[in-house]
Amino acid sequence: MTAAPGAADGKRPKLYGQLYVQVLVAIAAGILVGVLWPDVGASLKPLGDAFIKLVKMVIAPLIFLTIVTGIAGMGELKSVGRVAGKAFIYFLCFSTLALVIGLIVANVVQPGAGMNIDPASLDTAAVSEYTKRAHDTTLTGFLLNIIPETFVGAFTDHNILQVLFLAILFGISLALVGDRAQPALTILDSVAAGFFRLVAILMRAAPIGAFGAMAFTIGKHGVGSLANLAALLATFYITSALFVFVVLGAVARYNGFSLWRLLRYLRAELLLVLGTSSSESALPSLMEKMEAAGCPKAVVGMVVPTGYSFNLDGTNIYMTLAALFIAQATGVELSLGQQLLLLGVAMLSSKGAAGVTGAGFVTLAATLSVVPTVPVAGMALILGVDRFMSECRSITNFIGNAVATIVVARWEGGLDRDALNAALHPADPLVDAPVEMPPPVAAATAE
Incomplete structure (x- = not known):
């Protein structure tokens, strides 16, 4: 992890030199430009796109190197399967819980009730691209797509699941080779260190990317568009906040660490995700910081990239909440059985969604296309504010x-x-002393 300016010599870093402060100022400046000069703000989209492309450029090799060296360094292949199994149990439990919470909140709050929208009056041309992409995605196609056409193709296509698949296989292969693979592991470790240093260099451009992305969002869609769907936006943001601070906060406390402290530790990345509306923009930095926070490299390499496709809590809350909002707004009454069907379909369609802008909208289209009771045309109602919802989805994920x-x-x-x-708990007199952690759960009994 790159030290903040001044940290190496023991001096307290200057506030303006902190990345999170720079990103926060950039976000505020982007909002100001978008409000005062909408046309200028809308034209700044390339700044945000360029930064995300820079980060995505290094994600595939970073994931590959981290997983390969982590698995090969574990020695016992049983450990690999155990980590993967525990990760998927966690993903299944909490992603399902997020879907259920979204369903419950939508029934209680009913943000779309009383709108009485006629689906035939909606312009579906704007959502046709998303529905086409959703129809092109099937469960069989998704599973086959995990296998790349060529080894290099997984990297050139920027398919995280394909890179993950190759990295696991190659890591297992090196582990089976044994001591003869040590020279290769040494080289891969050195290359990984170089890539993490490259990430540190690229992150200095984060404020520029956040500024451009936020200016575009406000300039293109305008803050006025929020008023029309204020109930849906407020419901989604409050539900996501409750999920994070109540559910994940309880999980953190049970496992002996403070969620607030974790958010403080990741504040630069959180602001970056907020500014770019993409959790993928902070993926390399998250992996680096999780290793620095004491998580084994193999666990980080397995959990973080896989979680970006299978542990999308914010996207799951959005899917059930938005689906019921559309049903309520168009006057469609859904029985308990139909809502459970919607929940089941959402569980499947949400798996494999990449943590990038717009992915939640595509998975929502995929869900509604399988449940014809709710009109897909109703997605046009929320298209205008989806960008603002994407920020909350990304942060929660x-x-x-x-x-x-x-x-x-x-x-x-x-x-x-x-x-x-x-x-x-950094060495700072303003920060409380570290708290005691409970002993780890035994591997044989953990679930």
């Missing part, structure tokens, strides 16, 4: 994966408590 990484590391008994305390 990001926090969920950070918590999952620490929890799985503790379940494995590999969490370095001293490193975690040092990361979450």
Whole structure:
């Protein structure tokens, strides 16, 4: 992890030199430009796109190197399967819980009730691209797409699941080779260090990317568009906040660490996700910080990239909440059985969604296309504010994966408590002393 300016010599870093402060100022400046000069703000989209492309450029090799060296360094292949199994149990439980919470909140609050929208009056041309992409995605196609056409193709296509698949296989292969693979592991470790240094360099451009992305969002869609769907936006943001601070907060406390401290530790990444509306923009930095916080490299390499496709808490809350909002707004009454069907379809369609802008809208289209009771045309109602909802989805997804990484590391008994305390409780007289951590859950009984 790159030290903040001044940290290496023991001096307190200047406030303006902190990345999170720079990103926060950039977001505020982007909002100001978008409000005062909408046309200028809308034209700044390339700044945000360029930064995201820079980060995506290094994501595939970073994931590959981290997973390969982590698995090969574990020695016992049973450990690999155990980590993967625990990660997927965690993902299944909490992603399903997020879907259920979204369903319950939508029934209680009913943000779309009383709108009485006629689906035939909606312009569906704007959502046709999303529905086409949703129809092109099937469960069989998704599973086959995990296998790349060529080894290099997984990297050139920027398919995280394909890179993950190759990395696991190659890591297992090196582990089976044994001592003869040590020279290769040494080289791969050195290359990984170089890529993490490259990430540190690229992150200095984060404020520029956040500024451009936020200016575009406000300039293009305008703050006025929020008023029309204020009830839906407020419901979604409050539900996501309750999920993070109540559900994930309880999970963090049970596992012996403070969620607030974790959010403080990841504040630069959280602001970056907020500014770019993409959790993928902070993926390399999250992996680096989770390792620095005492999570084993193999756990970080397995949980974080996989979580970006299978542990999307914010996207899941959005899917059931938005689906019921559309049903309520168009006057469609859904029985309990139909809502459970919607929940089941959402469980499947949400798996494999990449943590990038717009992915939630595509998975919503996929869900509604399988449940014809709710008109897909109703998606046009929320298209105008989807960008603002994407920010909340991305932040919730990001926090969920950070918590999952620490929890799985503790379940494995590999969490370095001293490193975690040092990361979450930095040596600062204004910060409380570290708290005691409970003993790790035994590997044989953890679920």
